[in-house]
Amino acid sequence: MQTAKAQVARMGTTLHRSPGHSFSRTDDQGLADRGHQIAMRAFDLVVSALALLLFLPLLLLVALTVRLTSNGPVLFVQQRIGRDGKQFPCLKFRSMVVDARERLETLLSSSEEARQEWARDQKLRSDPRITPIGRILRKTSLDELPQLLNVLFGHMSVVGPRPIVEGEVARYGHRFGAYCSVRPGLTGLWQVSGRNEVSYDIRVRLDAFYALRKSLVYDFSICLRTVPAVLASRGCY
Template structure:
């Protein structure tokens, strides 16, 4: 307080950063004048039901027209997938959503039918890559991915069918990346925050480097999103998603 009083004699604006734990610094604060004391107001917007309804309304308003526009291109992509390799056009994977409820997330199939066998053989022949796989369950040069699948992943078009998940109310346009049950332990205490929202097609992770970020950074971004959500953040993320998708940054 003495330092602030002294600095006020010489400067018009003074920024005061209080010493807090790293977890607290992830929130947006509003300073409050409490008379002889100063407090910090912390807002949890997603605790308000009407804000959750507003987020859902935004999903439907933006999603339904896109579903209609993407119907024909989606059919063409499905035809390319069938011509490129054997197997179904769509791929389903069990993921965890809001309140920890499991659901099937839809994607265009990007891998070969014998993906498990190909992966096991590849890791056996390249033991130095096993650590990369076990760390994030991803490989930069994945032998399971088909030719069309590589294009779909690079352009993020493989996630186009997730618009159906949004319409069904299982996902949101913006939110944390949907996780599988094995990832709960990696999220730790942040999993409770994850369960408060629907997972999203895009999110802070996707516009912040995607696969170029560590898993810990991804978890931190998910917590930041949930605890600081506002409608303008969703619109900002959606706007940032387009250049990221066009450049393919961090996608593989």
């Protein structure tokens, strides 16, 4: 199977040259895109730095709670697909038991219902791998707070598609190029549209729609919609 980066290269757009000019119709667009990228990066840096300072006591409290309530590391680090198909270490507070993979394989091999749910959503509503404190962290989205560091380091943006793993690439089909045109986000259209209550196919469409419409104003509106969505815990499990 092709790697995500190889698929991005294969799906790259072709620039059309015109006589007497470097590229037709791309110079102004390129400048606009670069300006937008600079503005978005500045927004990400300011928001992530301020949020890290604001939530530092909460980060330390959650880290201590995870450490004291279950065996294993405080952070869960997983390779995810980022902009241009490049992989990056996505950070989360660990919400699962240390033998989560083995438990998942055992469940999927013994339950047809679980296999169908996993194949459909890549999620399990009643997931035996999640620790008691992990359920609280997921319900409140506190498990994702370490991704502020991913935003600060440039792996992610404050707003964007949810970062996916290699095994999910095929499910994006021709929309994978749109996904890879932006950085994955700490929040995004999926999160404010019901999260796991939304089908995977709709999630893919939302990611592609965001990539086409992205702007600072649009990002700010999604950030404002994120607060009530997190407080309501809709679709979080």
